[in-house]
Amino acid sequence: MNNLKSRLAKEKRFELYGFISVFLALSLLSLLFISIFSQGYTAFEETRIQLKINFEQDILDPGHTKDWSVIKKSNFNLLVKNSLSEIFPDTTKRKQKKKLFKLISSSAEYQLRNEVKNNLNIIGTSKKLWVLADDDVDMLIKGHIKRNLPEDERRIDNKELEWIVTLESKKYIDKFFNKTLFTNGDSAEPEQSGVLGALIGSLFALTITLALSFPIGVATAVYLEEFASKNNKFIDFIEVNINNLAAVPSIIFGLLGLAIFLNFFGMPRSAPLVGGMVLAVMTLPRIIIPSRAALKSVPPSIKEGALGVGASNVQAVFHHVVPVALPGMLTGTIIGMAQALGESAPLLIIGMVAFIVDIPQSMTDPSTALPIQIYLWADTPERGFVERTSAAIMVLLLFLIVMNSLAVYLRKKFEKDIN
Amino acid sequence: MSNKKDSITNDDNFKNFTSSTVGDIHVEDPRIIAKNINVYYGEKIAINNVSIDIGKNEVLAMIGPSGCGKSTFLRCLNRMNDTIDSCKVEGELYLDNKNIYNKKTDVVTLRAKVGMVFQKPNPFPKSIYENVAYGPKIHGMAKNKIELDEIVVNSLERAGLFEEVKDRLDSPGTSLSGGQQQRLCIARTIAVSPEVILMDEPCSALDPIATAKVEELIYELKENFTIVIVTHAMQQAARVSQRTAYFHLGSLVEVGTTEKIFTTPQDKLTESYITGRFG
Ligand SMILES: Nc1ncnc2c1ncn2[C@@H]1O[C@H](COP(=O)(O)OP(=O)(O)OP(=O)(O)O)[C@@H](O)[C@H]1O
Numbered sequence: 191m192n193n194l195k196s197r198l199a200k201e202k203r204f205e206l207y208g209f210i211s212v213f214l215a216l217s218l219l220s221l222l223f224i225s226i227f228s229q230g231y232t233a234f235e236e237t238r239i240q241l242k243i244n245f246e247q248d249i250l251d252p253g254h255t256k257d258w259s260v261i262k263k264s265n266f267n268l269l270v271k272n273s274l275s276e277i278f279p280d281t282t283k284r285k286q287k288k289k290l291f292k293l294i295s296s297s298a299e300y301q302l303r304n305e306v307k308n309n310l311n312i313i314g315t316s317k318k319l320w321v322l323a324d325d326d327v328d329m330l331i332k333g334h335i336k337r338n339l340p341e342d343e344r345r346i347d348n349k350e351l352e353w354i355v356t357l358e359s360k361k362y363i364d365k366f367f368n369k370t371l372f373t374n375g376d377s378a379e380p381e382q383s384g385v386l387g388a389l390i391g392s393l394f395a396l397t398i399t400l401a402l403s404f405p406i407g408v409a410t411a412v413y414l415e416e417f418a419s420k421n422n423k424f425i426d427f428i429e430v431n432i433n434n435l436a437a438v439p440s441i442i443f444g445l446l447g448l449a450i451f452l453n454f455f456g457m458p459r460s461a462p463l464v465g466g467m468v469l470a471v472m473t474l475p476r477i478i479i480p481s482r483a484a485l486k487s488v489p490p491s492i493k494e495g496a497l498g499v500g501a502s503n504v505q506a507v508f509h510h511v512v513p514v515a516l517p518g519m520l521t522g523t524i525i526g527m528a529q530a531l532g533e534s535a536p537l538l539i540i541g542m543v544a545f546i547v548d549i550p551q552s553m554t555d556p557s558t559a560l561p562i563q564i565y566l567w568a569d570t571p572e573r574g575f576v577e578r579t580s581a582a583i584m585v586l587l588l589f590l591i592v593m594n595s596l597a598v599y600l601r602k603k604f605e606k607d608i609n
Numbered sequence: 610m611s612n613k614k615d616s617i618t619n620d621d622n623f624k625n626f627t628s629s630t631v632g633d634i635h636v637e638d639p640r641i642i643a644k645n646i647n648v649y650y651g652e653k654i655a656i657n658n659v660s661i662d663i664g665k666n667e668v669l670a671m672i673g674p675s676g677c678g679k680s681t682f683l684r685c686l687n688r689m690n691d692t693i694d695s696c697k698v699e700g701e702l703y704l705d706n707k708n709i710y711n712k713k714t715d716v717v718t719l720r721a722k723v724g725m726v727f728q729k730p731n732p733f734p735k736s737i738y739e740n741v742a743y744g745p746k747i748h749g750m751a752k753n754k755i756e757l758d759e760i761v762v763n764s765l766e767r768a769g770l771f772e773e774v775k776d777r778l779d780s781p782g783t784s785l786s787g788g789q790q791q792r793l794c795i796a797r798t799i800a801v802s803p804e805v806i807l808m809d810e811p812c813s814a815l816d817p818i819a820t821a822k823v824e825e826l827i828y829e830l831k832e833n834f835t836i837v838i839v840t841h842a843m844q845q846a847a848r849v850s851q852r853t854a855y856f857h858l859g860s861l862v863e864v865g866t867t868e869k870i871f872t873t874p875q876d877k878l879t880e881s882y883i884t885g886r887f888g
């Protein structure tokens with residue numbers, strides 16, 4: 191009786207411990223999500239200012255050439271400045287004017303240039319355009335810079351604030367969905383920087399990683415588990431080393447990549463190709479170990495049954511054992527890929543940490559990766575990068591969630607096919 | 610292993626090899642001849658100098674206490690022991706006068722000729738149809754889908770399963786009941802038209818009704834196949850087999866017609882086992 195009571199109490203206690211640990215894990219996780227989200231959600235909006243731009247013939251194409259190669263050299267910035275001066279005609283002092291023009295992001299010039307490039311007939315007419323505001327204006331509009339602070343503690347002085355208030359009253363300033371974040375690479379200006387470059391870099395690197403590590407990893411696991419003789423010292427040696435490799439700090443793989451891929455084979459620095467190869471080496475043991483476990487868990491009776499009807503060892507393995515183990519192998523692979531996606535140390539070593547503005551066009555173009563972009567932005571003092579850091583983390587997490595859901599979907603699908 | 614000969618001819622006076630077994634190990638028209646078989650797991654000997662003939666169209670039952678080496682011996686007959694790294698087989702084993710432990714023997718064709726049904730039903734995690742069709746497919750036994758269908762239906766019919774599953778050939782083999790699964794495994798085995806069928810306690814996981822069905826099946830299959838069956842159920846051995854071999858601690862103690870073994874065993878060990886004194 192007493193025994194039963196204590197056993198029940200033990201069960202209750204164990205249940206409670208389990209509940210507490212799940213609760214703790216979940217609350218920490220949600221704390222993380224809440225903090226990232228609350229800091230980052232504003233990054234999905236950007237502040238733009240409406241300007242009425244006069245595409246003056248005299249500035250753009252005084253010779254009426256209608257030739258883009260001539261027009262593209264003209265001073266588009268002047269158009270922006272002129273249109274700002276139109277709104278604030280009282281600002282005449284050189285110094286004041288300079289300050290006024292600083293409200294607009296330097297990217298406005300490129301926006302106008304594109305506008306003209308796409309439609310040369312626009313020259314001589316005028317058009318209302320929403321151009322990007324400078325990051326300080328953006329921060330003020332989003333409330334990250336408090337308006338009621340004393341002037342010397344504010345990055346925006348009273349004069350600038352006055353202009354902004356004027357623009358606001360005329361409804362010339364508004365927030366839009368932040369397309370820039372998803373269409374641009376890195377930039378020194380927060381308002382012009384985006385994650386696309388890093389995203390593509392990560393995508394390229396992961397493609398290489400998957401293409402290398404999945405076939406090699408699965409083939410290794412199948413060989414070790416199904417074909418290699420079990421009492422072979424050399425195989426034992428390999429096994430021990432695979433397990434060791436899984437525990438090697440990732441930065442070591444970066445050093446290996448630097449020594450072998452870059453210095454010995456002379457591959458390009460900062461390239462997703464090399465990054466992917468380094469990550470593949472790192473991911474290999476993380477695919478091999480769960481794949482072997484998956485193969486091991488296939489009941490041997492299935493293989494015996496196949497051998498019993500005269501299948502060769504290769505047929506038995508590939509027709510019966512591997513299909514049953516595939517869901518497990520896929521899960522291992524996706525978890526390995528997810529780790530590779532979040533990995534930054536080895537990529538730092540092979541130079542994927544540079545400040546790269548251009549979107550990589552190929553696997554050999556210099557590029558960064560998402561976790562490194564996060565690291566770079568987190569390291570930058572500008573207020574505008576703080577929210578972008580969180581936004582980049584959200585993009586990374588989303589990427590991970592998509593990958594993991596894919597893993598779950600594939601596993602379900604293959605399990606259904608089998609049973 | 611010693612491969613003294615690749616094949617055996619009538620000139621060889623192979624009937625004179627020594628054996629400590631009681632009873633006549635030879636038959637008129639042998640399909641399988643085992644000669645001085647020793648099997649080791651690592652250092653440990655599991656089968657000790659066993660010699661026996663297995664005739665055409667006969668059912669040989671192997672009985673004996675647990676761990677005496679019945680499964681081990683059975684698995685020698687289709688070289689299933691090859692899959693165990695530590696297992697070593699010595700001696701000569703002839704199937705249709707060809708030494709199957711010869712280096713030149715192709716295990717794949719051997720296993721197609723010597724089918725095996727396992728103790729636990731082990732259908733492939735695939736459809737019922739695929740389970741039966743797999744063997745014929747890998748051996749290229751059917752030229753087209755129609756022939757393959759024919760083989761599948763025929764095998765299921767002979768295994769007495771067709772009526773029960775004809776409407777759901779696409780559902781997974783693992784969804785069948787234990788007894789049905791075992792008959793599916795038998796259908797899978799006979800689909801590749803073997804000459805010999807080895808059965809390792811095929812009914813140990815089945816209820817009496819399913820067992821009766823399988824036994825009936827064995828009785829019918831005997832017309833076309835040589836069957837070697839390992840069983841723990843004395844009545845089963847008595848019901849289905851013509852000859853019975855009694856194993857004890859790796860040795861073949863006594864062989865004889867089933868009737869004789871069960872009524873007038875010659876050896877003390879056999880007698881004690883039959884009468885249920887140990888085992
Ligand atoms: N894979 C193996 N590795 C090592 N020893 C084994 C292996 N398989 C069987 N043995 C040993 O060989 C001996 C014979 O085993 P076997 O399986 O042939 O017995 P059995 O007669 O079939 O018994 P049961 O009636 O319980 O199935 C036993 O002592 C067993 O421990």
Ligand SMILES: [Mg+2]
Pocket residue numbers: 679680681809
């Ligand atoms: Mg056994």
